[in-house]
Amino acid sequence: MSPMDVQTRSAEMPVMLSSQVKTMPDPQIVVRKVRQEKRRAMLVIESAGTGTPRLLTHPNTFGAFPERARDNNIRELAKKHEFVADISDLSKNPVVRWQHKHYIQLILLCSFVIPTVIPWLLWNDARGGYVYAGVLRLCFVHHSTFCVNSLAHWLGETPFDDKHTPRDHFATALVTIGEGYHNFHHQFPMDYRNAIKWYQYDPTKWFIWACKKVGLASHLKTFPENEVRKGQLTMQLKKLKETQERLAWPNDSNDLPVISWESFQEQAQKRPLILISGFIHDVSSFIDEHPGGPHLLVKMIGKDATTAFFGGVYDHSNAAHNLLAMKRVGVLHGGMPHGLDDKVVPPSQRLKIARYTELSSPYNSSAMSDGEGLLG
Numbered sequence: 001m002s003p004m005d006v007q008t009r010s011a012e013m014p015v016m017l018s019s020q021v022k023t024m025p026d027p028q029i030v031v032r033k034v035r036q037e038k039r040r041a042m043l044v045i046e047s048a049g050t051g052t053p054r055l056l057t058h059p060n061t062f063g064a065f066p067e068r069a070r071d072n073n074i075r076e077l078a079k080k081h082e083f084v085a086d087i088s089d090l091s092k093n094p095v096v097r098w099q100h101k102h103y104i105q106l107i108l109l110c111s112f113v114i115p116t117v118i119p120w121l122l123w124n125d126a127r128g129g130y131v132y133a134g135v136l137r138l139c140f141v142h143h144s145t146f147c148v149n150s151l152a153h154w155l156g157e158t159p160f161d162d163k164h165t166p167r168d169h170f171a172t173a174l175v176t177i178g179e180g181y182h183n184f185h186h187q188f189p190m191d192y193r194n195a196i197k198w199y200q201y202d203p204t205k206w207f208i209w210a211c212k213k214v215g216l217a218s219h220l221k222t223f224p225e226n227e228v229r230k231g232q233l234t235m236q237l238k239k240l241k242e243t244q245e246r247l248a249w250p251n252d253s254n255d256l257p258v259i260s261w262e263s264f265q266e267q268a269q270k271r272p273l274i275l276i277s278g279f280i281h282d283v284s285s286f287i288d289e290h291p292g293g294p295h296l297l298v299k300m301i302g303k304d305a306t307t308a309f310f311g312g313v314y315d316h317s318n319a320a321h322n323l324l325a326m327k328r329v330g331v332l333h334g335g336m337p338h339g340l341d342d343k344v345v346p347p348s349q350r351l352k353i354a355r356y357t358e359l360s361s362p363y364n365s366s367a368m369s370d371g372e373g374l375l376g
């Protein structure tokens with residue numbers, strides 16, 4: 001730690017860190033205090049002489065919602081230049097200053113003395129009070145707290161972003177008293193909520209909201225709804241793209257040989273080739289499967305069946321159109337005047353998901369040329 005370090009301990013009352021920043025004494029004294037109080041320090045800001053503050057965290061807490069508080073503190077501190085933070089409101093707050101001054105005594109009093117003494121006096125069960133209301137309560141709260149940094153970064157879904165590890169899961173929400181919608185929290189940390197649906201379990205949010213209703217809290221921040229939904233959509237598209245990439249798709253016109261009408265006629269003598277929407281299809285594997293009977297296909301070999309396929313004989317289903325596109329083996333020279341006609345693009349590809357870079361140059365293939373090719 002450099003002499004410029006500022007330390008703060010901020011567990012149950014994270015606001016206390018600000019008072020220390022404000023009243024930062026000379027550097028030597030700060031270093032000494034860091035060493036003395038490191039064991040229970042939750043937040044340490046380190047400059048290391050580089051001019052850039054580095055934020056370190058220490059897992060220590062007696063509060064139920066430490067990470068949200070911790071993140072808020074980090075943000076509050078980091079957004080200010082170096083160590084200059086406006087903490088005048090906290091410095092003036094007598095309750096905060098009093099609690100900060102008597103921190104250790106208050107921990108012992110609230111965690112062990114009071115839970116032991118009350119059952120002892122009221123129903124003569126000091127041991128029960130000490131064990132259940134004291135030790136086990138503390139144990140539960142610690143485990144609950146640390147689950148925010150373990151379970152909440154391991155179990156569940158990533159509905160808003162998957163760049164980092166935080167995840168959303170109901171079980172985590174139960175264990176951590178509402179911190180289970182942790183993916184949302186990391187993505188939109190300024191938002192006072194963890195869960196955004198009314199039925200999701202986030203008592204922390206409900207508590208803050210209730211405090212606002214009775215005037216105990218104000219300036220609650222929420223991230224713009226439009227941007228939240230954008231994040232959701234991005235993740236949904238990502239999943240859909242994975243599904244899309246697992247499927248087989250028809251050859252694009254850029255990847256198929258361009259065939260003249262004469263060549264099409266000639267090659268249709270050797271195998272069942274049918275022209276539909278400018279594409280030449282080899283239907284040899286499908287003639288016997290055709291629901292309308294093979295004769296309808298046979299009489300179209302070597303011909304343009306576009307009209308027949310799209311309603312002249314039978315208005316085929318989307319599925320039929322999708323399947324037909326899989327049989328493409330070539331493009332008729334001059335046969336595709338309207339490149340993005342509905343008849344050219346199979347229904348399954350009209351809403352295809354493409355990366356931004358793929359959209360920039362859809363016609364970058366050299367396969368489309370005036371020269372003739374052989375059918376694949």
Ligand SMILES: [Zn+2]
Nearest residue numbers: 148149166182
């Ligand atoms: Zn986290």
